[in-house]
Amino acid sequence: MRVLAAMSGGVDSAVAAARLVDAGHEVVGVHLALSKNPETYRSGARGCCSLEDSHDARRAADVLGIPFYVWDFAERFAEDVVSDFVAEYAAGRTPNPCLRCNEKIKFAAVLERGRALGFDAVATGHYARVRTGGGRVSLYRSREAAKDQSYVLGVLDADQLQHSLFPLGDDTAKAQVRAEAAARGLSLAKKPDSHDICFIPTGDTAGFLHSRLGRRSGDILDGAGEVVGAHSGSHQFTVGQRHGLHLSVPAADGQPRYVTAVDPVRNTVTVGPRASLAVRVIEGIRPTWTEQYVPGTWDALVQVRAHGEAMPATVTASADGVRIELAAAAFGIAPGQAAVYYDGDRVVGSATIAATAA
Structure with a gap:
């Protein structure tokens, strides 16, 4: 060849x-x-x-x-x-x-x-x-x-x-x-392996995004809608993020808080305890198939990060998207990530995560 x-x-x-x-x-x-x-x-x-x-x-x-x-x-x-x-x-x-x-x-x-x-x-x-x-x-x-x-x-x-x-x-x-x-x-x-994102030479993703999108002050809110901190642009945060929040009001129970939602329209970031990140249902859009479209409901292993765990799940597929129901709760799954579904070690396809639910 x-x-x-x-x-x-x-x-x-x-x-x-x-x-x-x-x-x-x-x-x-x-x-x-x-x-x-x-x-x-x-x-x-x-x-x-x-x-x-x-x-x-x-x-x-x-x-x-x-x-x-x-x-x-x-x-x-x-x-x-x-x-x-x-x-x-x-x-x-x-x-x-x-x-x-x-x-x-x-x-x-x-x-x-x-x-x-x-x-x-x-x-x-x-x-x-x-x-x-x-x-x-x-x-x-x-x-x-x-x-x-x-x-x-x-x-x-x-x-x-x-x-x-x-x-x-x-x-x-x-x-x-x-x-x-x-x-x-x-x-x-x-030669060392490559790391991070190739087009961000410093590894400073937030700084790179600021250079492209500018800075825009906004509030960090808790689950009750109370202001617990400030930020310089909601675009620098991702669901599941714990570090770099610089919260001015500590949690009542003293436990760490994580980003649970990013609202670019209101320019707000919501934080909460780890438990609030629990996800059992994933809605995916723009599905792709490595061999052929597989309609209906079937059991699969689903992976949502490059080096993440493959999780048992049930996938219901249509031409427009997929609904993934995890056998056990997963944490910190962010919209925009890819959900890749497997049959054992065989890759069946993927979808872009549009929404999640507990």
Whole structure:
């Protein structure tokens, strides 16, 4: 096959590309330029968007002896990922930009261009598995549970999965990947994993949002509607948040309080005890399906965070959305997050959380 290997400049994508070369595929490496000024996105070896990362990716391609190109997706990334991130926070929701990047950039824009150029598939260093059988391609969790990234791939559809390869998903531990990179002479074998959000170089999400949305003073309220603090913009908060509240009135019972609601229209943030975060019902919109639409009511495991617990639930699906009823209460689930539903280790699909209820 002719395979387009997305090379972020990290060790995972480099080893994934190397394995494809070993398997006899015709491999071409591509690095995605996601910012007109890469230094504004990430410094050092912490992410996937810095100038250093593009150099690392090129050096890895040279070691592997494969062609290498840099593709400029800065404008589309800014519109589909960064602007979406800001708009979601402005609306009082909590987005996952990595999931959105996979959906809109890596497995949509890149795959579209790659197929137009005659490539059969796009490969990445994600820890997940694809299996073919019965005329379908299915997405599964990685066997390396600690590194499983199937959650952020849950938005992919059947057509995208048919043209996606994940060479690290079967039985590979991170230590093995680093050892393999070193044995292959790849200088990035000891490069740290990426963390945080690639387009926020300081890790200061609140500061980034202030720079895009400005500051707007508002009240922090308790469950009774009493003012217990002040803030400089409701967009900097997310449901379940505990730190950074700086409340002026302590709780009567002395227990910590958490953000329970964000109202962008009134510019208020409501706080309460942990118990008030309990969720048993999730309403999801914009459902996606990795294989096919599965109507009706069925049992599933549901995950709402990239490294969160898979929770037993009952899912009722329609063409417009899903209703998820958890077997046990979960805490701190925020609108805007993705709910990814599984049948065992197989990914069935995902939806954007629109509302929750106790």
